[in-house]
Amino acid sequence: MRFPLLSARRLGLPRRAVSQILLTQLAIAAGVAVLATGLFLAPLSAQLDDQAMRRALAIAQSAAADPALAAGVLSSGASADSPVQSSAERIRRATGAEYVVVLDLDGIRRSHPSADRIGLPVSTDPSDALAGREVMEIDEGTLGRSARGKVPLLAADGEIVGAVSVGIAYDSVRDRLLGAIPGLLAYAGGALAAGALAACLLSRRIQRQTRDLAFSDIAGLLAEREAMLHSIREGVIALAPDGRVRLVNDEAARLLGLAPDAADSCAGRPLENVLGTGRTADVLSGRVTGRDLLTVQGSRVLVANRMPTEDGGAVATLRDRTELEHLGRELDSTRGLIDALRAQDHEHANRLHTLLGLLELGLHEEAVEFVTEVAGVHRTTAEQVTEKVHDPLLAALLVGKATVAAERGVPLRLAGTSLLPDRLVDPGGLVTILGNLVDNALDAAAGSAAPLVEVELRAEGRTAVLRVRDSGPGVPAARREEIFTEGWSTKQPKAHRERGLGLALVRQLAERQGGSARAGEAADGGAEFSVVLPEALR
Numbered sequence: 001m002r003f004p005l006l007s008a009r010r011l012g013l014p015r016r017a018v019s020q021i022l023l024t025q026l027a028i029a030a031g032v033a034v035l036a037t038g039l040f041l042a043p044l045s046a047q048l049d050d051q052a053m054r055r056a057l058a059i060a061q062s063a064a065a066d067p068a069l070a071a072g073v074l075s076s077g078a079s080a081d082s083p084v085q086s087s088a089e090r091i092r093r094a095t096g097a098e099y100v101v102v103l104d105l106d107g108i109r110r111s112h113p114s115a116d117r118i119g120l121p122v123s124t125d126p127s128d129a130l131a132g133r134e135v136m137e138i139d140e141g142t143l144g145r146s147a148r149g150k151v152p153l154l155a156a157d158g159e160i161v162g163a164v165s166v167g168i169a170y171d172s173v174r175d176r177l178l179g180a181i182p183g184l185l186a187y188a189g190g191a192l193a194a195g196a197l198a199a200c201l202l203s204r205r206i207q208r209q210t211r212d213l214a215f216s217d218i219a220g221l222l223a224e225r226e227a228m229l230h231s232i233r234e235g236v237i238a239l240a241p242d243g244r245v246r247l248v249n250d251e252a253a254r255l256l257g258l259a260p261d262a263a264d265s266c267a268g269r270p271l272e273n274v275l276g277t278g279r280t281a282d283v284l285s286g287r288v289t290g291r292d293l294l295t296v297q298g299s300r301v302l303v304a305n306r307m308p309t310e311d312g313g314a315v316a317t318l319r320d321r322t323e324l325e326h327l328g329r330e331l332d333s334t335r336g337l338i339d340a341l342r343a344q345d346h347e348h349a350n351r352l353h354t355l356l357g358l359l360e361l362g363l364h365e366e367a368v369e370f371v372t373e374v375a376g377v378h379r380t381t382a383e384q385v386t387e388k389v390h391d392p393l394l395a396a397l398l399v400g401k402a403t404v405a406a407e408r409g410v411p412l413r414l415a416g417t418s419l420l421p422d423r424l425v426d427p428g429g430l431v432t433i434l435g436n437l438v439d440n441a442l443d444a445a446a447g448s449a450a451p452l453v454e455v456e457l458r459a460e461g462r463t464a465v466l467r468v469r470d471s472g473p474g475v476p477a478a479r480r481e482e483i484f485t486e487g488w489s490t491k492q493p494k495a496h497r498e499r500g501l502g503l504a505l506v507r508q509l510a511e512r513q514g515g516s517a518r519a520g521e522a523a524d525g526g527a528e529f530s531v532v533l534p535e536a537l538r
Contacts, residue, residue: 304317
């Protein structure tokens with residue numbers, strides 16, 4: 001890239017890109033003007049020669065058509081006062097020809113502008129004309145170079161008695177050619193001026209667009225841009241005004257789950273063809289507006305921002321919040337467990353005080369019954385869960401959620417129809433789905449008059465069916481699809497993370513396994529969330 005710049009400096013050429021472009025355009029315009037002038041002059045000379053020869057031939061034909069001229073050749077001799085000389089000179093003066101020469105069959109001049117040449121043989125070969133053929137040519141004679149036309153001279157009976165040769169001075173042809181050059185140069189100069197003006201206007205526009213940079217600066221900026229875009233750990237997507245993808249850097253391809261060669265394969269394609277329909281495409285295309293918009297693409301939680309460009313396009317940036325979102329959920333779970341442990345600590349202290357009082361009062365049998373009852377409640381809950389849910393991860397989750405629910409004053413019940421064997425293909429995914437649904441159900445049921453959350457887990461062949469019902473206010477029918485959209489929530493956002501991702505993740509995980517997630521109305525009021533996962537069991 002440095003060689004053109006070095007050559008420009010050695011030649012003393014301007015360094016700015018706009019100046020080099022202007023000089024190049026002016027040189028091209030001048031070259032085109034010179035070339036066009038040359039290409040016009042070359043055929044013009046030939047055209048003028050042809051016109052002169054045809055004019056000479058036409059004069060010769062007109063002269064040969066005069067019967068008196070042929071009769072004079074037959075009846076008079078070769079002299080300066082012959083009727084042939086008089087007729088030829090009259091024709092020459094009338095037509096402006098350089099000469100009108102009449103010759104007999106022997107090639108002897110019967111007329112000539114110079115009377116002393118009458119009676120002498122002609123200087124060029126007259127055989128073609130005397131043989132009956134018409135001749136047009138540019139030739140050199142006694143009077144110099146001329147455009148000539150020769151025709152046979154016919155008597156009244158059609159016999160050839162001689163020939164008529166007419167010449168047009170070649171200097172007049174050259175004068176016409178030279179006379180056309182000033183006008184042609186004027187036109188060429190006008191075209192060159194118009195081209196120079198257009199080049200100046202175009203250069204000024206290029207100057208504004210390139211910010212008056214040199215070619216080396218532009219090349220350096222492009223190299224820096226490529227290095228920066230493909231090295232930063234933030235996804236960048238550039239879009240054209242018509243919604244087509246201009247650029248995708250490596251991080252954006254990774255976050256969006258695109259092929260490694262997305263920078264080349266996605267360029268020029270509509271955004272919907274690259275990402276498909278959904279919230280991510282809506283956010284990046286600008287159909288959903290705002291700052292730090294959350295979207296879920298595959299298994300990743302992304303934060304997107306979109307900035308319009310001057311040409312009507314846009315540049316969108318993507319940041320990965322997946323790990324942060326997981327940490328936020330773990331923090332929520334930890335806080336919930338801490339709250340539950342704190343409540344259990346208070347309850348445990350109360351029970352110890354009760355037990356101590358019974359022992360001090362000497363009520364030993366009552367003390368034994370109290371301890372048995374307290375221990376049996378927790379044991380019964382664990383036994384009920386493990387009896388119906390054989391997968392250890394799901395069973396542990398339900399036992400833990402039951403403890404948290406009890407501390408919040410919301411009974412968590414496992415439906416009697418529940419039965420799920422220990423044959424799950426992806427227990428971790430089902431734990432995420434169930435955990436999100438139970439957390440939402442506990443939040444919804446906590447403020448109701450008769451709080452209750454019921455969980456149903458069952459298998460239908462290789463399909464796993466999960467239902468979570470709560471006694472909360474329910475979900476309006478018009479919003480049962482909207483609640484699965486990223487960022488939609490009726491709750492206040494927490495300081496460490498955004499709301500409105502739990503149900504979106506539930507649907508994403510369900511659809512990724514070929515299943516579905518829907519919201520409906522429970523039989524006793526409240527909301528019921530159903531998740532169906534085909535091929536979820538081995």
